[in-house]
Amino acid sequence: MKLIKKYSLFILASLVIIVLYFVNKEIGLKAVETVRVSSKEMIFILPPVFILLGLLDVWVPRDTMVKYMGKGSGVTGALLAFLIGSAAAGPLYVVFPIAAAFMRKDVKFSNILILIGAWSTTKIPMILFELGSLGTKFGLTRLALNIPVILIITLVINKAMNKDEVAEIYSNAKDLDI
Numbered sequence: 699m700k701l702i703k704k705y706s707l708f709i710l711a712s713l714v715i716i717v718l719y720f721v722n723k724e725i726g727l728k729a730v731e732t733v734r735v736s737s738k739e740m741i742f743i744l745p746p747v748f749i750l751l752g753l754l755d756v757w758v759p760r761d762t763m764v765k766y767m768g769k770g771s772g773v774t775g776a777l778l779a780f781l782i783g784s785a786a787a788g789p790l791y792v793v794f795p796i797a798a799a800f801m802r803k804d805v806k807f808s809n810i811l812i813l814i815g816a817w818s819t820t821k822i823p824m825i826l827f828e829l830g831s832l833g834t835k836f837g838l839t840r841l842a843l844n845i846p847v848i849l850i851i852t853l854v855i856n857k858a859m860n861k862d863e864v865a866e867i868y869s870n871a872k873d874l875d876i
Contacts (some may be wrong), residue, residue, distance in 0.1 A: 724826065739789070743788055743792060745769040752801075756794035764805075767809045775809045779805075779813040780810070783815065783817040784817075785821075793817040795874075797810050797814060801867070801868050802872050804868075807856065811856070812849070815851060820841060826843055828840065
């Protein structure tokens with residue numbers, strides 16, 4: 699029963715695709731192909747990410763992470779989180795195990811939020827692509843708007859969540875088998 703509950707979303711999605719296949723074969727096959735391509739992508743991306751996370755756990759002491767990105771890190775921690783997120787490669791779902799690893803190293807919650815925000819909107823390769831294909835004005839305008847928005851979202855989430863909720867998130871991250 700516990701296994702069914704754990705995989706209930708996967709089971710539900712599979713049932714929806716099966717029903718979709720019988721209702722509209724073309725769309726059902728398209729859905730199966732999308733799942734296949736996404737699964738293949740994850741199989742090639744996630745293992746190296748987990749290897750790097752393992753190396754992070756071993757090579758970077760907790761005290762170092764706390765010093766540079768922990769509660770007393772101030773602007774330095776925020777800039778470091780922003781730079782790591784901006785220099786990242788890979789799809790957005792890769793940042794979540796990294797965020798969990800950072801939480802296990804006691805990185806400040808606002809720095810985790812900045813990391814996720816930067817990863818999702820300010821990746822250097824994406825900015826370079828936009829500058830080349832959409833123009834300098836567009837690329838720099840989008841970047842100039844995204845940076846304060848990331849900070850505003852971080853502040854709003856920090857204010858909206860109480861200490862117990864944040865502590866529960868950190869506890870869940872520490873309980874993950876990553």
